[in-house]
Amino acid sequence: xxxxxxxxxxxxxxxxxxxxxxxxxxxxxxxxxxxxxxxxxxxxxxxxxxxxxxxxxxxxxxxxxxxxxxxxxxxxxxxxxxxxxxxxxxxxxxxxxxxxxxxxxxxxxxxxxxxxxxxxxxxxxxxxxxxxxxxxxxxxxxxxxxxxxxxxxxxxxxxxxxxxxxxxxxxxxxxxxxxxxxxxxxxxxxxxxxxxxxxxxxxxxxxxxxxxxxxxxxxxxxxxxxxxxxxxxxxxxxxxxxxxxxxxxxxxxxxxxxxxxxxxxxxxxxxxxxxxxxxxxxxxxxxxxxxxxxxxxxxxxxxxxxxxxxxxxxxxxxxxxxxxxxxxxxxxxxxxxxxxxxxxxxxxxxxxxxxxxxxxxxxxxxxxxxxxxxxxxxxxxxxxxxxxxxxxxxxxxxxxxxxxxxxxxxxxxxxxxxxxxxxxxxxxxxxxx
Numbered sequence: 037x038x039x040x041x042x043x044x045x046x047x048x049x050x051x052x053x054x055x056x057x058x059x060x061x062x063x064x065x066x067x068x069x070x071x072x073x074x075x076x077x078x079x080x081x082x083x084x085x086x087x088x089x090x091x092x093x094x095x096x097x098x099x100x101x102x103x104x105x106x107x108x109x110x111x112x113x114x115x116x117x118x119x120x121x122x123x124x125x126x127x128x129x130x131x132x133x134x135x136x137x138x139x140x141x142x143x144x145x146x147x148x149x150x151x152x153x154x155x156x157x158x159x160x161x162x163x164x165x166x167x168x169x170x171x172x173x174x175x176x177x178x179x180x181x182x183x184x185x186x187x188x189x190x191x192x193x194x195x196x197x198x199x200x201x202x203x204x205x206x207x208x209x210x211x212x213x214x215x216x217x218x219x220x221x222x223x224x225x226x227x228x229x230x231x232x233x234x235x236x237x238x239x240x241x242x243x244x245x246x247x248x249x250x251x252x253x254x255x256x257x258x259x260x261x262x263x264x265x266x267x268x269x270x271x272x273x274x275x276x277x278x279x280x281x282x283x284x285x286x287x288x289x290x291x292x293x294x295x296x297x298x299x300x301x302x303x304x305x306x307x308x309x310x311x312x313x314x315x316x317x318x319x320x321x322x323x324x325x326x327x328x329x330x331x332x333x334x335x336x337x338x339x340x341x342x343x344x345x346x347x348x349x350x351x352x353x354x355x356x357x358x359x360x361x362x363x364x365x366x367x368x369x370x371x372x373x374x375x376x377x378x379x380x381x382x383x384x385x386x387x388x389x390x391x392x393x394x395x396x397x398x399x400x401x402x403x404x405x406x407x408x409x410x411x412x413x414x415x416x417x418x419x420x421x422x423x424x425x426x427x428x429x430x431x432x433x434x435x436x437x438x439x440x441x442x443x444x445x446x447x448x449x450x451x452x453x454x455x456x457x458x459x460x461x462x463x464x465x466x467x468x469x
Contacts, residue, residue, distance in 0.1 A: 037061040037088075041096055049314040051095060054134045057127045058092050061085070067118035067128070072395045073111050076412050081108045084118040084128055091135040100142035109135050111409065113402050114264055115395040116367035129368070130310065133263070140266030152186070156401050157267055161257030161274070163229040170194050170229075189407040193438060201232035209239050209249040216246035217292045217341070220285055221334075222305070224298040225257050227434040233464070234434060237456035238297050238334055244460060245342050250289060252281055260304035263311075264400055272311070276320075279308060283323040286330065293337055294330045297452055299433040300400055303368035305331040333365060334452055335432060339374035344459050346381050353469070355384045357454070358426035360417075360440065362433035363395045375432055375451045382458040384428075390420045398439035410439070418443040428467065430454055 037058050046052045067084035068074045074083030081090065081104075090105050101109070109132070118128050145153070159165050173194045180188050203209070219242065223235045242249050256274045263271035282294060296302035309325035338344060359376055366372040379386045397403050397413030417440060421429060429448040431437060437448050447466040457463055 037063065037092070039092065039096065045096075045098075050134060050137075054091070054095055054131055057131045058088065060124050060126045061088055062124045064123065066121050066123060067126075070117040070121045070393055072113060072115060072117070072397075072413055073409060075394070076409055077111070079108075082111050084112075084122075084126075087112060087135065088126070088128070088131065091131060091138070094135070094138055094142075101139040102143070106139050106143050106145070109139050111406060113363070113395050113397075113399040115363035115399060117363065117393050117395070120367045120393065129307075133266075136264065136266035137268045138266075140268070148186075153265060153405070156404065157262050157265060157270065160261055160401070161225045163225055166226060166229050167198050170196075170198060186407070190404045192442070193404065195230050198229055199232055201228075201236055203236050203239060207251055207253060209243050209251075211243040211246045211248060213246050215248045218248045218250065218289050219337070220250045220252065220282060220291055220294045222255065222258065222294065222296045222298065222301055223251060224301060224434065225261075227298050231434050231437065231450070233453060234297055234450040237450065237453045237461060238295070240461050241338070241344075241452060241456040241459055242295075245344065247342070250285060250291070252285060255281055258301040258304050260301050261400055263304060275304075275308060275311065279312075279320070279324050279327050282327050282330075286326065291330060293332045293341070294327065295332055295334045295337055297334045297432070297450065298435075299333060299362045299364040299369065299371075300435060302331060302333050303364040306369060333369060333371045333374075333432065335375040335378055335455075336369075336371045338452075338455065339378055344378070344381070344455065346383075346458055347460055352383070355427040356425065357382075357384050357386050358389050358421050358424045358429045358446075359386055359392075359451075360389055360396065360421075360429055360431035360436055360448075361392050362431055362436050363399070365432050366393065371432075375430075378455055379430060379451065382454060384454075387424045387426065389417070390423055391416070392420075396436050396439050398433070398435035400435065403435075403439055414439060414443045421446070427469075428454070 039055050039058050041055050065085050071083045080086040087108055090108060112132055116129055159169055173191055174196055180191055221238060227234055239249050255278055259271040259275040296305060306328050309328040312321055312324040315321045359379060361372050376386060395413055396417040397410035403410035429446055430451045432451050441448050449464055453464045
């Protein structure tokens, strides 16, 4: 793609990076073939190629975002299916991030939309505040028929109860056997509030195999949520804090990895080095790169670094398991085969979902802010799952678990919950047969 940035514009490192990304695009349109929003809306501007043109026009001409541009940018799920599809290697991930930042800097959203986004950016990264809002929501749930449709759509995702972890609130979990490795575990924001069993299973399977697990209590949100909202300043504050804390722990304990069981967070952690590539402090840039290098999805780590001791399954029922490959894993992190490899070792029948490269509609806050598109994607995902007729659905992201569970009664678990069970842990409560 030909670009016409002025020399003084290219002195801005962010503009310079985006210009290099834009020049790789050859207009082929293959990205649209796998773009969920283009498939649903059929609008060129609601596909990656169209959004690339909109971002190019804004940046080249230093134009503020308009209502129309903002709508099309907001409709992007950041599922990154286009990354996997693009034959030219266009780095859409970082271009759309730049586009969102530009929108946030130059466009004043309508009051209701602006307020809603700000509230979500405060509540979702704070588990205690999220629980408090949940309890308040339950009180007023009978009156929700009076609320605007947007609020009603959001409230249906709020849990009615909040389960508790079965493990003590430790900072360090030591294995009973010899320590063979040390890792830090990111426990997530919303995840620890609505699905603590995912972290419990993660800790159990790791310690069972000789891994010492460290959990930093003062680690904040990974920054993913506000980062993808274009709230650059608030996201960077969170990320900078986390980098310093994790790096301090890394040096003190000689960590082998920082493990993530929330794949949306993992994609952002692995990008810390890029996000702070232009930080004025070279030592901090090095720390950011190190944290990104240490970050691994938990299934990526279990597949590559640990020989799991699977228990005898000959007397167990063989389940039909549909594996939903979260977009942030298969497209964002390029982690797809590893969880499938591990699940196959359980002795069950593992099936990939037809059109599994297409998003389920969760995408962070997307199902809250773009509920109509998200619901259509959910319906398509559930219909494809039904073609397999599974007993269980497994996936690696709590957002996908919550989204897909809104459309089916089939038990849906985090992959690590199944792996924990088949390496000596307890049977997940949601599996009744």
